Amino acid sequence: xxxxxxxxxxSIALFVAVCLxxxxxxxxxxxxxxxxxHIFTNPRVNSGLTADxxxxxxxxxxxxxxxxxTWVSFMIDVSVFGLNPGAMHGVNVFFHALxxxxxxxxxxxxxxxxxxxxxxxxxxxxHPINAESVAWVSERKNVLSTFFWLLSTLSYFxxxxxxxxxxxxxSFIALALGLMVKAMLVTLPFTxxxxxxxxxxxxxxxxWMRLVVEKIPLFILAxxxxxxxxxxxxxxxxxxxxxxxxxxxxxxxxxxxxxxxYLQMLVVPTDYAPMLPLPQTAPLALGIAGWTFTAIxxxxxxxxxxxxxxxxxxxxxFLGTQVPVxxxxxxxxxxxxxxxxxxxxxxxxxxxxxxxxxxxxxxxxESLATAVGVVLAILGVVTFQTAGHWKNSxxxxxQAAAVSPQSIVAQKLxxxxxxxxxxxxxSLEAYNAVIKLAxxxxxxxxxxxxxxxxxxxxxxxxxxxxxxxxxDPGNSEARLNLATQLFATGAIAEARTTLDGFKQPAExxxxxxxxxxxxxxxxxxxxxxxxxxxxxxxxxxxxGWKFDxxxxxx
Numbered sequence: 001x002x003x004x005x006x007x008x009x010x011s012i013a014l015f016v017a018v019c020l021x022x023x024x025x026x027x028x029x030x031x032x033x034x035x036x037x038h039i040f041t042n043p044r045v046n047s048g049l050t051a052d053x054x055x056x057x058x059x060x061x062x063x064x065x066x067x068x069x070t071w072v073s074f075m076i077d078v079s080v081f082g083l084n085p086g087a088m089h090g091v092n093v094f095f096h097a098l099x100x101x102x103x104x105x106x107x108x109x110x111x112x113x114x115x116x117x118x119x120x121x122x123x124x125x126x127h128p129i130n131a132e133s134v135a136w137v138s139e140r141k142n143v144l145s146t147f148f149w150l151l152s153t154l155s156y157f158x159x160x161x162x163x164x165x166x167x168x169x170x171s172f173i174a175l176a177l178g179l180m181v182k183a184m185l186v187t188l189p190f191t192x193x194x195x196x197x198x199x200x201x202x203x204x205x206x207x208w209m210r211l212v213v214e215k216i217p218l219f220i221l222a223x224x225x226x227x228x229x230x231x232x233x234x235x236x237x238x239x240x241x242x243x244x245x246x247x248x249x250x251x252x253x254x255x256x257x258x259x260x261x262y263l264q265m266l267v268v269p270t271d272y273a274p275m276l277p278l279p280q281t282a283p284l285a286l287g288i289a290g291w292t293f294t295a296i297x298x299x300x301x302x303x304x305x306x307x308x309x310x311x312x313x314x315x316x317x318f319l320g321t322q323v324p325v326x327x328x329x330x331x332x333x334x335x336x337x338x339x340x341x342x343x344x345x346x347x348x349x350x351x352x353x354x355x356x357x358x359x360x361x362x363x364x365x366e367s368l369a370t371a372v373g374v375v376l377a378i379l380g381v382v383t384f385q386t387a388g389h390w391k392n393s394x395x396x397x398x399q400a401a402a403v404s405p406q407s408i409v410a411q412k413l414x415x416x417x418x419x420x421x422x423x424x425x426x427s428l429e430a431y432n433a434v435i436k437l438a439x440x441x442x443x444x445x446x447x448x449x450x451x452x453x454x455x456x457x458x459x460x461x462x463x464x465x466x467x468x469x470x471x472d473p474g475n476s477e478a479r480l481n482l483a484t485q486l487f488a489t490g491a492i493a494e495a496r497t498t499l500d501g502f503k504q505p506a507e508x509x510x511x512x513x514x515x516x517x518x519x520x521x522x523x524x525x526x527x528x529x530x531x532x533x534x535x536x537x538x539x540x541x542x543x544g545w546k547f548d549x550x551x552x553x554x
Contacts, residue, residue, distance in 0.1 A: 003114060010118045011101045015378075019123050020099035021383040025089035025135050029392045033072040033413065034138035038062075039074055040083055048079035051353055061232040069180040070141040088137045093357050095143040096134045098306050100125035102150040103346065110157055111199045116357050119372060120349040126379040127271045128386040129345065132338040134391035136274070141182040142342045148178030149185055156192050160200055163262060179221060183229040184343065187321045194316055198309035226324075246278075248328075253287025254279065255326040258336050259319070260290045265341065267544045269382050272389075274396070275410045276336045277545065278327075294319065306365065310354040317347025323504040393417045401430060408437050412444055419451050427451050442468050446478045453481075476505055492522050510539035 030040050039045050044053045049072070057071035074088070081087035100121045104262060107117035118276055124130070133142040152174035178185040182373035196202040196211050230274065246254075257279075265272070266373030294315075301312030321344040389399040394417040400410035423426035428451050434444035449464035465482035468475055486495035496519045504512040517532035 006114055007105065007108065010104060010114070010121075012350065013050065014100045014104060014118075014121055014125050014358045017122065017380065018100055021126055021380045022089075022093045022096070022131075022134055022387055024391070025093060025387060026086040028085060028089050028135065029218070030085045030137060031390065031396050032393045032417070033136075035085075035136075038138045039088070040085075044076045045071060046078055046083050047075075049075040049454065050384045057500060061423050064233045065183070066228050067141050067183075069177060069356035070144065070182070073140055073144060073181075085137065086296055088140075089135065092134050092140055092143050095140075095147050096130065097125070098144060099146050099150060102147070104308050106150060106154050106157065107350070109154075110195065113354075113357070116353050120346070120441065121355045122376050123349045123353070123379070123383060124346060126376055126383055126524050127266065127345065127530050128379065128383040129265050129338050129341050131383055131386040131390070132274055133342045135387040136339075139339055142184075142339050144187055145182035146343055148174045148181060149188055152178065152185075152188060153192065157195075157200075160196075160202060164214045168214065172221065175218055175221055178272060179225040183225050184321075184324055186229075186324055187227050189218040189222055190320050191317055192218070194313045194320075198313040203395065217457060229324075236392060250282040252291075253282045253284060253329045254335065256288065256290030256294070257283040258290070258322075258326065259294055259338055260286060262322075262341055263342070266336065266345060268506065269379065269386075271403045272386055273400040273407075273410065274339075274385070275334070275400050275407050275413075276404050277407040277409075278335055299444075308355065308358065313347075314347040314351025314354075315351065318344045318346065319347075321347070394421055401433070405433065406437065408434050408441065408444075409416050411437070412441075413445070415444070415447060415451075419447070419454070424451050424455050428455070442472050442475055442478070446481065449478070449485075450481055453488070458485060461485050462489070476502070480504070480508060480512060480515070487515070487519060487522070492519060496523065497514070510536050514537060 030036070044056050045051060053075055054068075054072060057068040057075070062071075074090075077084075079089045103124055104117050104121035107120055108114045111117060133139045140440065152171045155167050155171035157176055159165075159171065170513060174431035175185060175188055178188075192215060193211060196206075216515065228290055297315050298312070301308075301315055303313050321497060325335070325337070325340040389396055392415075397410060397414040397417045399405065401414040402546055404410050411430050411433040415427045415434065418424075418427035418430060428448065431444050431448035431451065435448065438444070445464055445468050449461045449468070452458075452464060462482065462485050465478050465485060468478040469482065472478070479498060483495045483498040486492075495515075499516055499519065502512060513532050513536035517529045517536060519530035520526075
């Protein structure tokens, strides 16, 4: 079979394999983890593609990021499919499948090793570490930005073949577009230098000065995007800075430990979750082990760079593309995440597959094909199961709480979703787990008190609300819910006193007025009650929500 036909067959097989592994996502819901703020409660997105919405997308930071093309892609989805989570999941699957095909085409053209390229692409396509990037609608930025990453690299490869500046310009444009989807692409110019060494071997015929100079426009783009991303993180208060920020030694040790964690995730494809907590203390032993392992691999790669150059290129790809999310320059608490391996894993698969190609030359094709087929089939099944954790909020948060029991965020979200589903006893257990981890966690204690009230444990709920307010008198959620709990037990006068002088935040204004009306009505002050009801309705209308107290009291 001619190479062109083989390329077509492999490309179709990769695309179909991805679709099969993620075939269940068409029935998935949005999750209340970024999907709410980014998509279904975001009026700019859920109203579809308009000129005003596009101006908004390009004109502001959101969620400590500047990702205008990500917003625009969501708006296009809404305009085409409506606010349909299944269709939006399907778009993610489409881009992931397309990325697998592009990766295969890129590697097969650069190396002329079709089957090795196919295996790298298949591992990338079917490994469950990518389920987070594919089955989470909000992570569209990962699959879409990588699409532009691969287009930029393919364009650069065409430039190296023809030396036509148009292809270099195309690489620049693709990188610019990708950076407007996700700033992770800032490392792309460095990966181009890596492939200049292997597999292109341009460093043998072209000076290093020229190799760097021709990429200066790409480096300028990367620097500009890095500055913009830093500003976005600062604007949202997520950049690690000041006296409370982790020390540099902590960051360095944690980054070293994460190298081992990520390799473990690739080798043992289980127990994935989107919220893995930062260690409370610097992981001294794991951090030293991670950097020691790194030094050994790099030293060996350098020593044998002439015979197995793909080892050094692959491992440096893995290390280098992690730098923006390594936590050395930290932002927020998301430092160890499955989604951060979407691009870095490519380097590991390159090093592994080309090393295996060298080591298995004496194996029969049939034996090798059987072994590869079994591995890929297992990965596909595990990916199908892993993606299933994203079918709805409750499934996701319960999985996250089970995998990362030390994560306050995971336990808190599990408690919230279980309470929403009416599974109050399980919700109480999740909130108890949060309070065990952080005894003074006001939000968890407030939510726990609400669940106690719904379970009929009124005295325990009131006691918990009062304890929260004793520690934080300005906690508006606790004050409002204490008043409603007192009202439910018939303590009308105390409920009224609780709300007297309450300077409620704008988002609670209508609800507070509603309960003032209820309390006044129960106390026989009908005129005052009518006044509060009228104010509640006015403020509810101004806030743009259909008034329902049960939905406002959480």
